[in-house]
Amino acid sequence: MPTPISTLPPLAATPVPAEIRLRYVLEHFALAYPGALISVIGYADTQPLVEIAAAGEAFFEEVKPYPAAPNWREWQGQQIPFFFDQPEKPLLVLQAEKAVIAADLISAAFYLLSGWQEYFSSERDRHGRFPYAASVQYKYGFVALPVVNYYFDVLRVAIEHVSGQPLRPRRWGSQKAPFAAFISHDVDNLRSAWKAPAKAAWQQRQFGRFGRLLWQHLTQPDAWDNLEAVAAATAQYEAESTFFLLSVKGRAANGTPNADYKLAESKFWQRLPAQCTLELHGSIGTSTDAQMLRDEDEEILDALGVRFHYLSWDSAQTPTTVEKCGFLFDSTLGFAEHYGFRHSYCQPFYPFNFERGRAANFLEIPLNVMDATLHHPHYLQLAPAEILPALAPVFAEIKRFGGVASVLWHNENFDPANTRNGPRQFHEIMAHLQAEGAAFRTGRDIWQEFTAEPAANS
Ligand SMILES: [Zn+2]
Numbered sequence: 001m002p003t004p005i006s007t008l009p010p011l012a013a014t015p016v017p018a019e020i021r022l023r024y025v026l027e028h029f030a031l032a033y034p035g036a037l038i039s040v041i042g043y044a045d046t047q048p049l050v051e052i053a054a055a056g057e058a059f060f061e062e063v064k065p066y067p068a069a070p071n072w073r074e075w076q077g078q079q080i081p082f083f084f085d086q087p088e089k090p091l092l093v094l095q096a097e098k099a100v101i102a103a104d105l106i107s108a109a110f111y112l113l114s115g116w117q118e119y120f121s122s123e124r125d126r127h128g129r130f131p132y133a134a135s136v137q138y139k140y141g142f143v144a145l146p147v148v149n150y151y152f153d154v155l156r157v158a159i160e161h162v163s164g165q166p167l168r169p170r171r172w173g174s175q176k177a178p179f180a181a182f183i184s185h186d187v188d189n190l191r192s193a194w195k196a197p198a199k200a201a202w203q204q205r206q207f208g209r210f211g212r213l214l215w216q217h218l219t220q221p222d223a224w225d226n227l228e229a230v231a232a233a234t235a236q237y238e239a240e241s242t243f244f245l246l247s248v249k250g251r252a253a254n255g256t257p258n259a260d261y262k263l264a265e266s267k268f269w270q271r272l273p274a275q276c277t278l279e280l281h282g283s284i285g286t287s288t289d290a291q292m293l294r295d296e297d298e299e300i301l302d303a304l305g306v307r308f309h310y311l312s313w314d315s316a317q318t319p320t321t322v323e324k325c326g327f328l329f330d331s332t333l334g335f336a337e338h339y340g341f342r343h344s345y346c347q348p349f350y351p352f353n354f355e356r357g358r359a360a361n362f363l364e365i366p367l368n369v370m371d372a373t374l375h376h377p378h379y380l381q382l383a384p385a386e387i388l389p390a391l392a393p394v395f396a397e398i399k400r401f402g403g404v405a406s407v408l409w410h411n412e413n414f415d416p417a418n419t420r421n422g423p424r425q426f427h428e429i430m431a432h433l434q435a436e437g438a439a440f441r442t443g444r445d446i447w448q449e450f451t452a453e454p455a456a457n458s
Helices: 018-032 057-061 105-113 116-120 136-140 147-163 195-203 207-219 227-235 290-297 318-325 384-400 423-435 443-451
Strands: 041-043 050-052 071-075 078-082 092-095 098-101 179-187 242-245 277-282 305-308 404-408 438-440
Touching: 018 041, 018 057, 018 105, 018 147, 041 147, 050 147, 057 105, 071 147, 078 147, 092 147, 098 147, 105 116, 105 147, 179 227, 179 277, 179 384, 179 443, 195 207, 227 423, 242 305, 277 290, 277 443, 290 318, 305 318, 305 443, 384 404, 384 423, 404 423, 423 438
Parallel strands: 041 050, 050 098, 179 242, 179 404, 179 438, 242 277, 277 305
Antiparallel strands: 071 078, 092 098
């Protein structure tokens, strides 16, 4: 793991009251299990039917990023880490018309889902991001498990016991698919496929080859100018591509490259099939600057969603920035360094806005898989044949809990020259998702379906 290279000054204490934590968690539970009777859940002081031990209260009085090590227990055949647990007691005791849970699942779910560790940790990587290496998911090895969904499953069993009401995870669409899949493409580069081979030819003094590549570049479309082909590739699975477009060309002030194309001039996106959705890929700096983000958005009409370039995210400032610009959803929150669950949750959720002390008003569709993560000098180096076997268990967890599998495949990785994390690996993933019964949805569709009035749990 690369070591974090920068640190931030410590934040002032901003306690989140117990009732806000409880409400934040239970509202998400009700979204995961539509129609659930959440009013029966509480701490002992309210004498609820589902009683949860208040073992995590003291942690939230302080501003530490990490709680004590979790206690591992088996639940539904899976080893699950329980934070704020009482290991000497059984996890769940079912009595006549009452259930008692020994782990403080409300505190544990709030801790993971809110991203508390990111807000209170001062560690950042060279791109200013919270590093996977600093996370509890890395430390305790559970990034590929949606642990909060397992906590909710314990609550489900308890509620079913006291209410007699069977609960089922969310289903997707009129066909009631067991999970959804969101396929997106960040468009960073459209014009640069020729550069790496041309540079290599020049360095190897193969001047004839260099000349041919340069001539091709000047007379033919670039191999990465391929958005129609990308849309056609996803359409083979009756899926619709969502493109996140950058509206700033060239290097940002800190030297990080933005797009290699000029969005306002090229209008290439107008050639795309009508079913493709265009959203905003916020350039470097926009994740903490609402005015800059708003100005960029005005270049693309009707962007309802955003994902930040380089997965830039500052948990202290970005939620308010996204809210100020009125986006309905974001899809930035995954670890660049590892596939899986950055907030240990496989459904869309409302990020916690620590600055405002409440849930944010936009939906997060968390990012589970990014192509670059799978093979990159700084991330994983999976062989092509290892990719689907690594991801299949993650998709199985998402299916188990009715979540959304969010997959980001950059358009440049549809270039047949990429045989590591290229088109072939993309097609393997898509065929797998289709065979598993995923309902392919755009980010907008997911927002619409997720925010609709909850249907009765039938
Ligand atoms: Zn990008």
